[in-house]
Amino acid sequence: MDVGCTTKHLEWSAHWFLLFSLLWNVADAQTRYSVPEESKKGSVVGNLAKDLSISFSEISSSKLSIASENGKQYFSVDFKKGDLIVNERIDRESLCGQSSSCVLPVQVVIEEPLQLYRVEVDIQDINDNSPEFHSNEHTLNVAENTLPGSKFPLEVARDADVGTNALKTYVLSKNEYFSLNIITKKDGSKIPELVLDKTADREKEHMHSLILKAVDGGSPPRSGTTHITIKVLDVNDNAPVFEKSDYEIRVSENAPNGTKVLTVRAVDLDEGINGEVIYSFGSHTQGEVQNKLIIDPQTGDILLNAPLDYEDASSYQFDVRATDKGVPVMEGHSRVRIDIVDVNDNAPEVVFTSPPKPVREDAAIGTVIALISTKDADAGDNGKVTVKMSSDYPFKLKPSFSDHYALVTDAKLDREEMQEYSIELIAVDSGSPPLSSNAKVRVSILDVNDNPPSFTQPSYTVYVKENSEPGKIIAGVSAVDPDTGENAMVSYSILDSKVQDVTASSHVYINSDNGSIFSLHSFDYERLSVFQIRVQASDQGSPSLSSNVTVHVFILDENDNAPAIIYPSTAMGSLTHQKIPRSAKAGHLVTKVTAVDADSGHNAWMSYKLAEATDESLFSVNVYTGEVRTRRAVSEEDDSAQTLLVEIRDNGVPAQSATATVSILLEDGTHEPVLDLRQKDPEPIKKTGRITFYLIVSLAAVSVLSLVTFFILLVRCARHSTTRSTCCMRRMDSDDFRARNLQLQLNTDGPIKYVEVLGGDMLSHSQSFRSCLSPLSEFSDFTFVKPSSTLDFKDMISVLDASLPDNAWTFESQQQKPPNQDWRFNQNQRPGPSGGE
Incomplete structure (x- = not known):
């Protein structure tokens, strides 16, 4: 496995593990499960219905979805039982690398009504990886006059598993000249060294063949081996010795190419060419390290050869070898560790966990519209992100947990004033200087039938000649509705009213679609000179809204009567x-x-x-x-x-x-x-x-x-002032006294x-x-x-x-x-x- 990728997963997992540990104590809405890696598809992780208090009917009827932050759908939901089950193969090593904790956050989203639950699944390591050496063959030169007790570093084996399943020890095949010494570092890693127990005599045996075995702590344990060939050399009896057996240095990830990281130095007690030292990377140095760094063979200066990226690898570890020019060649080794210092070079990102949906204009304040989260590839304060809106909107961001927000309504909405909002979200990290990014979310407002039709005039006055032909348009009324769709579709009707003890609808007819008013018969001024009709405009909303207007119809006299x-x-x-x-x-x-x-x-x-x-x-x-x-x-x-x-x-x-x-x-x-x-x-x-x-x-x-x-x-x-009965003190068509x-x-x-x-x-x-x-x-x-x-x-x-x-x-x-x-x-x-x- 790639060391840089493994390191990145390790840091990411550690970061999330810290946040989840904090949230575990304060967020009652979070649920934690554990499942072994490599579990079969369909394996039950836990019962969501029981643990999240969701009924089976809600699970089956609601639109429930599972989302993982890394983009892969490792889990799914059994809608019949309410179980969270494994959806595809889970490789803990590819997710978390060498991190001791591997927690996979899972977001359970219920769309109707919109709800968010956070579930953490602890991926448990199983002993599915054997310790491996970089090469199966290794050659070591030992001078015949090398003193007993001399140590020679060996290749370190790597085990992708962690915890008890990780590399535990090394075992050397039996021989009379060499023994094995295991050094445990601060970070818990184990480095094998070959120790010379007694002086090798080239004349007796010029070559030794050993088997080095690396064993992990799994049950049953797994192991890997490499073959070590030791050549006994004659002549040069002093090997170069480094000033330090281990070098550690911190380098900023934005350091330019050519920057000198550090200088290693070794001393050879021999004289002449036997004491001249040449520096180089150890034979087992990874190719990525050799791409990023170069070493000056004469001075021991280690220089940057390519840009560093903390997000790719947080540190590099390798061996430096010092060899002299004697015959036989003698060499010394030292271990170098370079820690990459994070720089705020990654802008935060806004991720929509649940895309925004249209909202009704009568939605209550606090209605959840969308679920939003943030992420920043940087670490520490450089990765702490806050989100805000660019200006005032009838919405607000409500924090939920760990860089997650809910976009909710914060004021009454009116589609007639604004049909759609384009909300600009600004994500800013806590780095120095801080970096930011923008994201836009469009929220459409759904119409509600909250506006009755409105007539274009407060009242209408119509003049009609008597004896005119029936069926002609005598007037037209018009009403507008600021709503949309069916809520704005207006139909017209005549309200029941009496005109000389006859319903108004027996005199006129109105087109329900366009409000045109037609006469049903010709009028006689001498019988009827003026009358009123009440027209109602109703929309098609549910419930329907309406408004009324009065149409005054005046009959114009014609000379159709002789004296x-x-x-x-x-x-x-x-x-x-x-x-x-x-x-x-x-x-x-x-x-x-x-x-x-x-x-x-x-x-x-x-x-x-x-x-x-x-x-x-x-x-x-x-x-x-x-x-x-x-x-x-x-x-x-x-x-x-x-x-x-x-x-x-x-x-x-x-x-x-x-x-x-x-x-x-x-x-x-x-x-x-x-x-x-x-x-x-x-x-x-x-x-x-x-x-x-x-x-x-x-x-x-x-x-x-x-x-x-x-x-x-x-x-x-x-006595009858509140009725419309005929009265000598009243007009027939109005109530004015x-x-x-x-x-x-x-x-x-x-x-x-x-x-x-x-x-x-x-x-x-x-x-x-x-x-x-x-x-x-x-x-x-x-x-x-x-x-x-x-x-x-x-x-x-x-x-x-x-x-x-x-x-x-x-x-x-x-x-x-x-x-x-x-x-x-x-x-x-x-x-x-x-x-x-």
Whole structure:
């Protein structure tokens, strides 16, 4: 076996043995076994399941692996029994050389959850190596005049085994001239010497043949032999003698080539050429020593011939021979030991015992990510290594034992902030100057569904034209999720909600993949002007997270409704009861044409126009109020029957219109003509008094009814303030409380008297309730009808027609949208029945 390699293993084993001895007393997690070298494959070393308290189910289900620091897989695990078994041949000599202790550290790694156990296996030596000599033949020259007691060093045998199995003694074959002397050195090595017992006589026997046997202490013992031939020489009777029988020196491993290590010196008492000494390496000097060192044959200087490396060999031992030039040649021997002093010339290394695995972003602080160890080929302080991270990371290194660390989490992780960390580890030894090395480890962060989808807008506002075709995209919502994978896959849905007692999903449909919202039918502004839908965005994580957004849908009005004539009603026929005296002056109020438009805004602005008339010079129609008045005074020449065709047109595009026919009779009666109500009559007639009385009673009843209704609704709303039930004090589509404004207006202009009851809020359609009384009517009945919608005009008129005769006063009700704020008409110019009073 190579001496340098053996020495390196010896130092490595001694180093680990010291560390393991220290750790054995403090680390309860370490377990120690022993096994003889050369054990058969499958031999049981120990029971890991029992000694490490690991159940068989954990061993079989967990990902358990065995790792050795030298890279070879000497052991494996029997997953059925939990035993640590021998996996391949173990040669103690190749692992530890001549070291007295050979401990093989084994790392047991369990990956789920990540755990590390350290097991030490003591490799026991067996007597599997015999002592060996470098050569089987050895020749020794002895002068015949050599004095008894002279000693001659012999070749040292080497045994790869240690302890009791190592070399124990030498045995020399029996002879009468020589005996064997064994010298035991400080390190326990044994050196044989041949001792001359009596003077050899060349004339009697010029050559002696001996057998030297080396025996070890094994049981049974093993041995090796070499043959020694001794030649008896004549003449030169003094051999060179060294000043020291042993030389010891320390040399730094970074000493340059040519450095003089030491000088050996020998003295020969002879004179002349018999006293001239030549120095050389002993005949048994190893080739590695002769490659590293050279010796000056004249001076005895030993010089470096090649760089030294402590990590290859910590020391060199060899023999130096001094020979003279006499005949026969005489020689002397000395032993040289050169110890190599370690220099910090090896940077530390970072070794990943368990490669880092991706970690979830919700991992608890202290979660083990990777197992790390360090190594440094140097010795002493030069081989002591510390590891640190180059900068701040949400991780830290937790020391475990003997240059081993666990990389664990040290703070909360957030994949959305950092998806991967590149951690730079710096390993520094304790040498002078210290050496360092860097290693990078990448840690990927696994996503956890910890972010709900977020809409790009806090709310959405959509405008849709009424009567638009169903199936069109009316809006699109979008939400983003900072997570990844399925946790970021967003689907859209409409939450259950009511729109006029109908689910929102019956009005619109949403594409679950892209958030596009489609209409399921065309919308009618007059039935539904605005509604809200709640859209939910949900991810595909587990558990799923979601968020909601409100989409406000406004229906845009189109001019799809013609003005509806309330008075005069076509169901009543021509208004033959409209009579005026021939004494009527210019500006006399004959009647008023009233119409409403179910549309809103510009589409509901109406204008009145006299389309046809029996005598166009006699009557005129107010373009805004629809009032029919005389343009001039009535004369006797005017026809008694006058017919007017009034056209009512809205302001939509295209405009829609309706016509009303008004029949007027001119009377030649003896009774007093009806005065214009704008003139104060000091003596009202009896019917006018009755009408005024009924008006007062009606106003009082309406006022009382309004107060009672308001109080009831106020109490009801207070009781149900936490619900979405219908309330007169609430909007239908929101929970904002808005008080309604009530307005009573009495109009006494002209021969037609009527009362308007106006009500509404800012966000709903205004409602107008109007009662009209004719001064010619003899009925005192007062009918109050509230329409449910603007589409109930015909039904309402039918009710009125069934309850009133032709000459009775009529009831009008309309629903008029407030005009656009940009419209600049004054109060008397606004369209509809309420303008111009």
